[in-house]
Amino acid sequence: xxxxxxxxxxxxxxxxxxxxxxxxxxxLSMIKVGKKAKMLYPQASISGGLRSILHHLLPFGxxxxxxxxxxxxxxxxxxxxxxILPIFLMSHIVLWFESFGFLWWExxxxxxxxxxxxxxxACLFFIGRRLFVSEVRQVSSASEYLLPIxxxxxxxxxxxxxxxxxxxxxxxIFHIATSEILIAxxxxxxxxxxxxxxxxxxxxxxxHSRVLGAKxx
Amino acid sequence: MSFFNRKFKFIGWSLxxxxxxxxTAFAQEENYVLAHQDVFGKMQRxxxxxxxxxxxxxxxxxxxxxxxxxxxxxxxxLVYTEGEEQECKTCHGLKPAGTSPALREAYHKSCTGCHRLxxxxxxxxxxxxxxECHPKK
Numbered sequence: 059x060x061x062x063x064x065x066x067x068x069x070x071x072x073x074x075x076x077x078x079x080x081x082x083x084x085x086l087s088m089i090k091v092g093k094k095a096k097m098l099y100p101q102a103s104i105s106g107g108l109r110s111i112l113h114h115l116l117p118f119g120x121x122x123x124x125x126x127x128x129x130x131x132x133x134x135x136x137x138x139x140x141x142i143l144p145i146f147l148m149s150h151i152v153l154w155f156e157s158f159g160f161l162w163w164e165x166x167x168x169x170x171x172x173x174x175x176x177x178x179x180a181c182l183f184f185i186g187r188r189l190f191v192s193e194v195r196q197v198s199s200a201s202e203y204l205l206p207i208x209x210x211x212x213x214x215x216x217x218x219x220x221x222x223x224x225x226x227x228x229x230x231i232f233h234i235a236t237s238e239i240l241i242a243x244x245x246x247x248x249x250x251x252x253x254x255x256x257x258x259x260x261x262x263x264x265x266h267s268r269v270l271g272a273k274x275x
Numbered sequence: 276m277s278f279f280n281r282k283f284k285f286i287g288w289s290l291x292x293x294x295x296x297x298x299t300a301f302a303q304e305e306n307y308v309l310a311h312q313d314v315f316g317k318m319q320r321x322x323x324x325x326x327x328x329x330x331x332x333x334x335x336x337x338x339x340x341x342x343x344x345x346x347x348x349x350x351x352x353l354v355y356t357e358g359e360e361q362e363c364k365t366c367h368g369l370k371p372a373g374t375s376p377a378l379r380e381a382y383h384k385s386c387t388g389c390h391r392l393x394x395x396x397x398x399x400x401x402x403x404x405x406x407e408c409h410p411k412k
């Protein structure tokens with residue numbers, strides 16, 4: 059089989075299947091663990107939980123963000139670009155159309171290039187931060203270095219393939235293959251915060267809110 | 276005798292010239308540059324160099340109807356009528372119209388769709404990736 063067809067077809071389906079089934083598995087195991095705990099949370103407050111989610115979704119909405127201006131700006135731009143770019147990139151939309159026959163709104167090329175630059179700069183910043191800021195280095199595991207490196211590779215190879223820099227076909231195949239590894243890793247790595255962040259945030263906010271009257275933001 | 280011979284030769288050559296001339300007038304270009312700034316405005320990707328003659332040869336079994344079609348209002352179907360071959364952009368525009376896809380999607384569906392199908396059936400095929408049809412010069 060043609061290598062491009064392999065990564066573009068069956069492996070893409072496999073990556074999304076791992077993402078969906080893996081996320082379901084993680085969510086169900088989390089519910090199971092939650093049910094096992096024989097604990098009462100009399101002090102838990104729903105509004106405190108919701109307010110905590112909201113505050114952590116807003117730029118400079120939490121005190122740790124206000125204390126780190128550069129980090130906050132970079133992390134918010136990074137998260138917007140890393141989600142918006144793959145979904146609204148024209149080349150990706152053309153592939154979705156090829157497979158399923160529907161289309162949606164697309165980014166212009168300059169906008170896509172800017173977002174790629176944002177992701178690349180942010181990944182370098184995150185890796186540098188883990189390497190050189192001692193309090194961050196102490197809580198960093200190997201996977202937390204590898205994930206931003208993988209994201210960096212995915213976006214750089216995507217940029218090179220799009221601009222036809224370097225050997226085009228191998229670059230494109232490598233871009234798709236590494237993206238699929240990244241997608242399949244989501245349920246089994248720190249990237250699971252994509253789905254789990256509202257729960258950990260709500261828990262923290264709810265715990266601190268009623269009795270302590272404290273804000274966790 | 277030789278006079279008649281020369282006369283027939285002259286008529287024969289004239290007819291042949293006329294035939295060749297008409298032939299050239301209706302023959303297809305070998306290659307087309309597909310860019311269509313008139314439809315798309317500013318191009319997002321480099322132009323496609325489409326080898327028409329190579330496709331005629333490769334699709335000789337399927338015939339011209341493999342790509343060329345018109346929408347028949349009565350049977351509500353795409354049909355091929357010989358001698359009525361038109362450019363894609365005659366009907367397909369910037370935006371889709373009803374069930375008729377936009378020009379970009381019409382091209383991608385016809386070109387990439389056919390190339391991928393042929394690859395799947397392990398037949399002689401064309402490019403399937405973005406940059407192979409839209410190469411940067």
